[in-house]
Amino acid sequence: MKLGFIGLGVMGRPMALNLMKHGHEMGVYARRPESIAPLVSAGARGYRTPAELASDAEVIFTMVTTSNDVEQVVLGKDGLIHGAARGSVLVDMETISPTVARGVAQALAAKGIDMLDAPVSGGPMGAEQASLSIMVGGKQEVFERVKPLFECMGKTIVRMGDHGAGQITKACNQLALLVTAQGTAEALALAKSCGVDPARVREVLLGGIAASRVLELFGKRMVEHNFENGIDTRLYHKDLYIALDLAHESGLAAPAAALTMQHINALIGRGEGRSDLSALIKVVEEMSKAPITNHQSRVTEFP
């Protein structure tokens, strides 16, 4: 099938390569031209604008960053809406506002172009191993048509409902993930503050009901204070903002999510928006930097 891929970062690049491995023809576009090089050397054709790419593709994938990026690359000057044929499909895969996803779907529908919102969970490793979870919103019939392509990139592939339902599901995913990360940071910091080795605590917790993928992946980096490699915390900030916005719009109280957002704000406020999310443990630890006497109330230090 003739495909197009826009947005070739840490997620998009391996996803596009996995599609190519299954024999699909691939056109690529990236705002930073150097991003297309690895794809072009793997046999993809580079395009100068999203519109040009779209005019040559039956299904176009976007994996950019923000709601604004999607609006620009789809509806903006040289946006793919100006090149895509009737009956072609846009599959939009980064995490954005469900409201924006619905708006873009509506604009495309007016030109006879279909859309699926299809955000993913699984991180760069899931992208490389083609084991992503893909949460899809849009028409059933379009979903069926695109499903074989999703299967080149992911394992758990579920249509959640109409336009926006994929993004709502992803917002729930990020809320659960981020609150769990905050709890994991507090639990591992507690071990350390009580003089028990957090690395061993993590290991034994992974055998019980407190086990989570967050403890496995981010917990390891928390224990090692290794905050360099991973997904920028500022991207999780964007995602949790979307979740809190949805909670606000739908009248839901989400206090643990709101508290976690403040810790992410604190981390970004320290200038660490590009650190891995596991740096949340630094916020907890540094909030607690006053002299600590293990197992003895600090109140006793003040006569």
Added chain:
Amino acid sequence: MKLGFIGLGVMGRPMALNLMKHGHEMGVYARRPESIAPLVSAGARGYRTPAELASDAEVIFTMVTTSNDVEQVVLGKDGLIHGAARGSVLVDMETISPTVARGVAQALAAKGIDMLDAPVSGGPMGAEQASLSIMVGGKQEVFERVKPLFECMGKTIVRMGDHGAGQITKACNQLALLVTAQGTAEALALAKSCGVDPARVREVLLGGIAASRVLELFGKRMVEHNFENGIDTRLYHKDLYIALDLAHESGLAAPAAALTMQHINALIGRGEGRSDLSALIKVVEEMSKAPITNHQSRVTEFP
């Protein structure tokens, strides 16, 4: 080996039975005499007091409820300290304060009796399937001696350090578990409030980085609003109190744990201390009971 088991509830009963399956002689005591019946019919011998039981056993397990229960059953009138021989071992397995665990270990040591604190994670299912995580504090040499017995009950068996270190680890476990449960409740409630099926959200989330045992076990009950079978929330309240107390004593800020505690308080305050922890989702949902218009700010309803 001649063993004793005190506390034969939903956890203790299957644990004692698993020890008996490996051919150990078992003495049992329970404050409610009817609790010993299933063990006696499986071949255990019933005792009238902890002291009598202890006088016949090389290793005595306790799986009662609170710190007070442990103090009473070990140090109180007819407590096992009055019957246990020098060189025998108390293995204390429910979740209590590490400070109390250390105090009891000290009192026993004065009489030549060894102690391990060995709380578990894995719930009734883990107890039945002998797949518990067991977090042990105490002397290495005593741990080595008891380890084959732990292997009759659990899979992940780790010595975390000296007396109290097992209980500290369990407190970290409960903190991580309970904050994750709060986040899971908010995430599934968000799905519902936005009109997406929480059951399908749970399924797709289990395939990604937000996956956790909490989402798997408690998430299922949250989705089904099935709050009947499980461990009483009031027991988690006890455990989180211990974790927050440790945080306080060691000077650690644990804001998500404190927030989760308030939600557990709210649940118990509604008279639901015996509901399953998954009932946390009711607190979130009922906090948000005002009329909800999906995807539309409620502010717009007030001209």
